[in-house]
Amino acid sequence: MKNILIIGSVGQIGSELTMELRRRYGNDNVVAGFRSTQPSEELANSGPLERVDATDVERLNEVVKKYNIDTIYNLAALLSAVAEEKPQAAWNVGVNGVYNVLEVAREHNCAVFFPSSIGAFGPSTPLDNTPQDTIQRPNTMYGVTKVTGELLSDYYFKRFGVDTRGLRYPGIISNVTLPGGGTTDYAVEIFYEAIRNKKYICPMAAGTFLDMMYMPDALDAAIDLMEADPSKLKHRNAFNVTAMSFDPEIISNEIKKHIPEFIMEYDADPRKKAIADTWPNSMDDSCAREEWGWNPKYKLGEMTEDMLKEISKKLGIGY
DSSP: OOSEEEETTTSHHHHHHHHHHHHHHOGGGEEEEESSSOOOHHHHHSSOEEEOOTTOHHHHHHHHHHTTOOEEEEOOOOOHHHHHHOHHHHHIIIIIHHHHHHHHHHHHTOEEEEEEEGGGOOTTSOSSSBOSSOOOOOOSHHHHHHHHHHHHHHHHHHHHOOOEEEEEEOEEEOSSSOOOSOTTTHHHHHHHHHHHTSEEEEOSOTTOOEEEEEHHHHHHHHHHHHHSOGGGOSOOSOEEOOSEEEOHHHHHHHHHTTOTTOEEEEOOOHHHHHHHTTSOSSBOOHHHHHHHOOOOSOOHHHHHHHHHHHHHHHHTOOO
16 A cells, blocks of 8 residues: 545544554555545644545546545445435445445556444344355445445456455444444443543443444554455455454443442433444454454453543543
8 A cells, every 4th residue: 555545534533543554554655535624633634635535436536546546445435324314325335435446446557445343244144253254134224335346346346356354343442533323322421421420321221232343453454455465365355354243231341440439320322222233243354364463452351441541532531
């Protein structure tokens, strides 16, 4: 990777991935693409910035040519809960946008990173130790767009030789950027409320296990995959990756080790429950470990300790 474009650079993953790529490859070699939400001052001042919309193929083509881009991280998407409210917009961004990126990549010989999700699975998928290769019949628009993106990416690799690679991300937990309409948002919100109020009303139903990952591992996974030896990749789009699996009670108890007075109560959101019930309890990520050395650094205990420390510092509130 020499000249990189991030589409969706102000999102939960994009905002941190852009800065990490700039640290590794140099500020001037990583273009932060955004659509409407204004980038942070740090993002805007640390390197090149361009207004880019994955659904606008002409503009996308202009930016790729202007910066001689050789690698595109396409992070543009509507998250799961929002996508159910706006399915037409979710399709436009999550399918038409992916097609545009792949076409531009084909024309300009770019590598492409596509983030799929545990949402690409569905109620007929094995929920425990979900295999890399298994039935994928999601019943949400978010999931439909992710499966379509995986298939399109595979097609462009096999048909045109585009170097496409992707991950099926679990829920991502970050202490920097707040989530924006995902089913797993509770796993970030709970830390803020634990520090602010010592109490959290959980919208996820009791006993709902989901795969999760701390943001530093999510960034490493994307970059490590794009740097991997292509001759070793039997799979490309997209690798199961995970670091931990827990339900709300487990993460609540982990927080109580640091904040004993913390209380969690439930007020389950039926829409989020309906989505979460179709997602894996735990994924088998052995293919990622074998083919390109995936090995997460953070488990639940280390992540909880770091999240509380960093958010406490950010809010200026002790715990």
